[in-house]
Amino acid sequence: MKIGLIGSAGVAQTLGRKLVELGHDVVLGTRDPKNLDEKKTMAGSLREWLEAVQHKAKVATFQAAAAHGDILVNATHGQSSLAALELAGADKVGAKVLIDAANELDFSQGMPPAVLAAHDRCLAEDIQRAFPNLKVVKAFNMVAAPVMVDPKSLGGGDHSFLICGNDAGAKAQVTDLLKSFGWSDIIDLGDISAARGLEAYLALWIRLWGKLQTPMLNIKIVR
Amino acid sequence: MKIGLIGSAGVAQTLGRKLVELGHDVVLGTRDPKNLDEKKTMAGSLREWLEAVQHKAKVATFQAAAAHGDILVNATHGQSSLAALELAGADKVGAKVLIDAANELDFSQGMPPAVLAAHDRCLAEDIQRAFPNLKVVKAFNMVAAPVMVDPKSLGGGDHSFLICGNDAGAKAQVTDLLKSFGWSDIIDLGDISAARGLEAYLALWIRLWGKLQTPMLNIKIVR
Numbered sequence: 001m002k003i004g005l006i007g008s009a010g011v012a013q014t015l016g017r018k019l020v021e022l023g024h025d026v027v028l029g030t031r032d033p034k035n036l037d038e039k040k041t042m043a044g045s046l047r048e049w050l051e052a053v054q055h056k057a058k059v060a061t062f063q064a065a066a067a068h069g070d071i072l073v074n075a076t077h078g079q080s081s082l083a084a085l086e087l088a089g090a091d092k093v094g095a096k097v098l099i100d101a102a103n104e105l106d107f108s109q110g111m112p113p114a115v116l117a118a119h120d121r122c123l124a125e126d127i128q129r130a131f132p133n134l135k136v137v138k139a140f141n142m143v144a145a146p147v148m149v150d151p152k153s154l155g156g157g158d159h160s161f162l163i164c165g166n167d168a169g170a171k172a173q174v175t176d177l178l179k180s181f182g183w184s185d186i187i188d189l190g191d192i193s194a195a196r197g198l199e200a201y202l203a204l205w206i207r208l209w210g211k212l213q214t215p216m217l218n219i220k221i222v223r
Numbered sequence: 224m225k226i227g228l229i230g231s232a233g234v235a236q237t238l239g240r241k242l243v244e245l246g247h248d249v250v251l252g253t254r255d256p257k258n259l260d261e262k263k264t265m266a267g268s269l270r271e272w273l274e275a276v277q278h279k280a281k282v283a284t285f286q287a288a289a290a291h292g293d294i295l296v297n298a299t300h301g302q303s304s305l306a307a308l309e310l311a312g313a314d315k316v317g318a319k320v321l322i323d324a325a326n327e328l329d330f331s332q333g334m335p336p337a338v339l340a341a342h343d344r345c346l347a348e349d350i351q352r353a354f355p356n357l358k359v360v361k362a363f364n365m366v367a368a369p370v371m372v373d374p375k376s377l378g379g380g381d382h383s384f385l386i387c388g389n390d391a392g393a394k395a396q397v398t399d400l401l402k403s404f405g406w407s408d409i410i411d412l413g414d415i416s417a418a419r420g421l422e423a424y425l426a427l428w429i430r431l432w433g434k435l436q437t438p439m440l441n442i443k444i445v446r
Contacts, residue, residue: 106342114342115423119329155445162427189430197427200338204385204420207412212446219442222378223435 001177004069005029006062006088010042011101012075013049014145016057022180026057029065029088041077042145062088071097071173072134078104078116078123082130090131097170098131100124100195101140101148103202112206117199124195128166135170138195139163139178142205144215151182151218159220160185164194187221224400227292228252229285229311233265234324235298236272237368239280245403249280252288252311264300265368285311294320294396295357301327301339301346305353313354320393321354323347323418324363324371326425335429340422347418351389358393361418362386362401365428367438374405374441382441383408387417410444 001024005012008030019026028046036047036059043049046059058064066072066088076084081102090098104116104123117123124138140148142162151157161183165171175186189197201219209215224247228235231253242249251269259270259282266272269282281287289295289311299307304325313321327339327346340346347361363371365385374380384406388394398409412420424442432438 116342117426118341119337119339119426159443159445164430187431187434189434194430197430200423200426203340203342203423207387207417207420208410208444208446211410211412212444214446217444217446220382220445221431221435221440222382222443223431223437223440 002070004065004072005075006084007075009040010145013043017053018149020053020056027065027068028059029062033059033061066090066093073099075101078102098134098136100136100138103141115203122196122199124192128192135167137165137170137174138198139174143218149181159218162187162189162198164189166191225293227288227295228298229307230298232263233368236266240276241372243276243279250288250291251282252285256282256284289313289316296322298324301325318356321357321359323359323361326364338426345419345422347415351415358390360388360393360397361421362397366441372404382443385410385412385421387412389414
């Protein structure tokens with residue numbers, strides 16, 4: 001599958017590496033693709049990443065990544081996502097699936113960060129509204145990057161993965177991808193407004209991270 | 224133990240019944256204790272409740288319940304909690320433990336309700352600020368009443384219970400109470416500001432309820 005990653009920090013690099021391992025055709029989009037040596041948040045440089053994936057993927061502009069992918073992934077910081085998707089020309093790529101993995105975390109007032117998802121709006125809804133051509137599926141935002149691509153590394157994989165979005169076909173495609181990553185308990189919470197719940201959960205997640213002193217955690221929905 | 228319940232709907236009645244079963248001395252406080260026949264939200268009337276507990280507990284005013292308990296429980300609707308605690312004279316009862324089990328859910332715009340906890344405030348913090356004499360411990364707000372008092376009824380009890388609050392001694396007392404209810408994985412998330420996480424989680428919980436078509440659900444923190 002052709003996959004275009006919008007973003008170049010830890011989440012993009014981790015997802016990208018896993019997707020390359022699974023044989024997908026990946027383009028990682030970054031603001032300045034000529035600057036391969038800058039160290040990225042929670043990850044190394046893109047030059048190191050290209051070496052890690054044995055140059056089986058490309059680093060390009062946001063726009064080239066968005067044009068390349070049949071499935072796109074928003075792996076930017078939530079507060080930059082709309083601007084990055086505009087730079088990517090996401091309004092001009094047609095009816096593509098966009099996996100929104102981002103969270104809006106405001107670190108400006110110190111730790112723990114404020115989670116900006118609210119009772120009447122969230123990032124995934126804002127993206128769906130700004131880019132009605134895209135089929136937005138919220139996914140991946142509830143776990144740290146190493147857990148996203150290796151659920152079995154935590155509790156033997158016995159925990160849950162929540163998704164939502166307006167398009168059933170898009171959610172089916174994302175579900176297939178998740179299964180190929182090793183996820184089994186994938187729960188579809190409905191339309192994109194359910195992303196308010198997925199994003200609001202971060203307010204609990206950051207406290208759990210603080211308490212457990214590791215982001216290697218997730219929830220199992222017991223029912 | 225002497226326990227004063229502030230509130231008379233499903234959560235108060237369910238917790239009260241369990242506490243009576245465990246031998247505690249319970250007073251359930253309600254706005255109008257003479258009106259025993261009104262059907263309460265998610266529960267029967269207080270006359271039925273008194274019969275169910277074989278009259279081993281009392282129904283009284285908010286104020287009498289607050290004066291009675293060594294431990295108090297806020298089991299009101301979140302949007303009425305501050306007013307109820309004022310009516311209860313909670314500012315005049317000294318340094319008592321208050322378990323805050325409430326959530327601020329706004330049903331005025333239809334279903335699902337809006338969760339009013341935000342990145343910069345939540346109910347438990349408002350209560351702690353308004354009643355600095357109380358030792359507020361957030362607990363019980365993340366599960367439906369039947370799960371609160373019978374964790375083993377769900378997934379064999381293999382799920383988690385989160386608490387927070389500023390006073391270590393108060394949290395130890397609440398933890399003992401929780402263990403007597405059958406809870407084992409009790410996680411203390413820190414000071415009362417962590418209640419923003421416990422309350423924000425409701426935005427996810429209400430979506431899970433909608434999806435699973437039952438409130439008999441909880442999360443296990445897998446780490």
